[in-house]
Amino acid sequence: MECVEDKVDGTPAILRRVPESALRDALRKMILVRRFEESAEQAYMRGLIHGTMHLSIGQEASAIGMTMLLNDDDYITSTHRGHGHCIGKGADPKRMFAEFFGKETGYCHGRGGSMHIADVSRGNLGANGIVGGGLPIAVGAALSIKKQGRQSVVVCFFGDGANNEGAFHESLNFAAIWKLPVVFVCENNRYGMSMSVERSTAVSHVSQRAAAYDMPGATIDGNRLSDVLQAAADAIARARNGGGPTLIECETYRIRGHSKSDRNRYRTREEIESWGARDPITLFEKQLLECGFIDAAAVQVMRADVEDEIKAALDFAQESPSPEVGELTRDVYSGAPELTRQGVSQ
Amino acid sequence: MNTAMSEVRELTYAQAINEALAIALERDESVFLMGEDIGVYGGAFQVTGGLYERFGPERVMDTPIAELAGAGIAVGAAMTGSRPVYEFQFSDFATLAMEQIVNQAAKMRYMLGGGVSVPVVMRFPAGSGTGAAAQHSQSLEAWFAHVPGLKVVQPSTPHDAKGLLLAALDDPDPVMIFEHKLLYKSKGVVPEGYYVEPLGKAVMRRQGADLTIVATSIMSVRALEAAETLAHDGIDAEVLDLRSIRPIDRQAIIDSVQKTSRLICVYEGVQQLGIGSEIAAIVSESEAFDALDAPIVRLGGADCPLPYNPQLERAAVPQVADIVDAARRLVGGRI
Numbered sequence: 007m008e009c010v011e012d013k014v015d016g017t018p019a020i021l022r023r024v025p026e027s028a029l030r031d032a033l034r035k036m037i038l039v040r041r042f043e044e045s046a047e048q049a050y051m052r053g054l055i056h057g058t059m060h061l062s063i064g065q066e067a068s069a070i071g072m073t074m075l076l077n078d079d080d081y082i083t084s085t086h087r088g089h090g091h092c093i094g095k096g097a098d099p100k101r102m103f104a105e106f107f108g109k110e111t112g113y114c115h116g117r118g119g120s121m122h123i124a125d126v127s128r129g130n131l132g133a134n135g136i137v138g139g140g141l142p143i144a145v146g147a148a149l150s151i152k153k154q155g156r157q158s159v160v161v162c163f164f165g166d167g168a169n170n171e172g173a174f175h176e177s178l179n180f181a182a183i184w185k186l187p188v189v190f191v192c193e194n195n196r197y198g199m200s201m202s203v204e205r206s207t208a209v210s211h212v213s214q215r216a217a218a219y220d221m222p223g224a225t226i227d228g229n230r231l232s233d234v235l236q237a238a239a240d241a242i243a244r245a246r247n248g249g250g251p252t253l254i255e256c257e258t259y260r261i262r263g264h265s266k267s268d269r270n271r272y273r274t275r276e277e278i279e280s281w282g283a284r285d286p287i288t289l290f291e292k293q294l295l296e297c298g299f300i301d302a303a304a305v306q307v308m309r310a311d312v313e314d315e316i317k318a319a320l321d322f323a324q325e326s327p328s329p330e331v332g333e334l335t336r337d338v339y340s341g342a343p344e345l346t347r348q349g350v351s352q
Numbered sequence: 353m354n355t356a357m358s359e360v361r362e363l364t365y366a367q368a369i370n371e372a373l374a375i376a377l378e379r380d381e382s383v384f385l386m387g388e389d390i391g392v393y394g395g396a397f398q399v400t401g402g403l404y405e406r407f408g409p410e411r412v413m414d415t416p417i418a419e420l421a422g423a424g425i426a427v428g429a430a431m432t433g434s435r436p437v438y439e440f441q442f443s444d445f446a447t448l449a450m451e452q453i454v455n456q457a458a459k460m461r462y463m464l465g466g467g468v469s470v471p472v473v474m475r476f477p478a479g480s481g482t483g484a485a486a487q488h489s490q491s492l493e494a495w496f497a498h499v500p501g502l503k504v505v506q507p508s509t510p511h512d513a514k515g516l517l518l519a520a521l522d523d524p525d526p527v528m529i530f531e532h533k534l535l536y537k538s539k540g541v542v543p544e545g546y547y548v549e550p551l552g553k554a555v556m557r558r559q560g561a562d563l564t565i566v567a568t569s570i571m572s573v574r575a576l577e578a579a580e581t582l583a584h585d586g587i588d589a590e591v592l593d594l595r596s597i598r599p600i601d602r603q604a605i606i607d608s609v610q611k612t613s614r615l616i617c618v619y620e621g622v623q624q625l626g627i628g629s630e631i632a633a634i635v636s637e638s639e640a641f642d643a644l645d646a647p648i649v650r651l652g653g654a655d656c657p658l659p660y661n662p663q664l665e666r667a668a669v670p671q672v673a674d675i676v677d678a679a680r681r682l683v684g685g686r687i
Binding site: 081083112113114115116117118122124126127131132134135136139141142143144145146147148149150151153154172173176177179180183335336337338339340341 | 433434
């Protein structure tokens, strides 16, 4: 994962190993994630969306870099900060916005909202409202893959907060003893709500914990898509070839607060600005321009195209019907609707 | 073995579960077992004995002592085309895995809009009477029955232990099976081959005219024994074995109480806020309320952790004599 040594003409080797169209697509997806979240935030401020949401603005490189090599039959498990993962795994912003608006056309038919958003048909096993909740599920999916003799992999996203949960320890140990095809991706954005990783975590790098499970671990610049892509390529190849799990720590930063109630009392404006200066989209766009994989005019066209998509998606969401109240208990169980009325007075 | 012989074949409750697991492993290659010491050791209660030798380590998987991820891995595997059966060594240890059961397995289908189901089966050796004290003797099934999205069954006979387990493995949703440890050695007639008992249906173990005893798990066995004693007194008790506490067979309870006019609920879990409270509420909210000739009686676990001393342990959960006594007082108009 030494990108510096791998450079040819200033271009990280990994960027030469994937089709240029895939790189342009990755940039477009990063911009789409950003604009999706900014638009969701605006809609929330205007009172169009209720509840809460956790924005990943500033973390787009890890979400897209880790998912861009995946196929539909690969899986991810995601987190409460999962919009980028969801788009990275192929979800349509139309149905994501519809879910935010609580509409029947949303991915969860208005039952899940931002915190559970997922296109299961694309192998997303769910954004998860419980810190560390997705780790055992990812290992279970990897166990299925191994039993079914498939070449698929699971990318398991979690934050620095989850690395102190018991589920982290148990899951990494299981994946290691059974040599399962999982890539554990810790998006270390420096804070679990208000508690800094320095205060919460005994090791200086989450990746050091890989040693406890005898698996490779690496800390990378999570704001540089090329670094993320290189690490993803190595870990995914290892997993697909039966080499077992890897732990990757993407060092990144959430520019926005933890959720909509955050007043940023635990960090400084200077700190936020210093990370803002290393914006992952700006960095990757610059890299693609310098490498000649895209030109400025094409970037402009791309941004305009994303705006059109966002606008159409918002319109779709707003115009979509709400769920029927009479269908409150639909999908609690798979069949037999009479079962779903348990506990409801008749 | 001819048909006549197979009809009277008896197995223990543990053997019946073992046979159901073997049938499931045989007929569906996506089925596998996970749990602590279920392999060569055969499980803490020898329920999985011989399966490791027959099906190998890939189908009968020993796990580390790590219930949270163990249960969660079963959930993740169930979401992706596998049919795992996860064994908790003692049901008490499920407290370590509540997150994955309650927040994940139970809710995944609903919160993801019906796009996925979680056909996981979990087995919980439960109950007191083995001198294992407070952390290895609990009956926590009511907790799980409080969670929409789960199904919860409590077989009381070898026949049902097999049939309900095979039904659970045929069900698209998470099914929690609470097996009473004292029943593992009990014997009963078990048909050979594949069969299922429906989830969510109570079964009438004894017809009676004077009172209804609705019981769960081992309490069904004790209620039947109590009914025999009561018959000598001229009291004709009806015994309804609930078998499933989520979904719960409301109609069977209502029908029986309408017939007998009296109700005792017997269960091992802590009495307060337990299954009996729900049964009483079902009757109170139904047409059977008007049929009642006496207050509803709950006989449940005492309001304390399960103690070690055998006399104290027996006193902490309903025994046959307690059921007999309550029935006599109820029918005699003394309650």
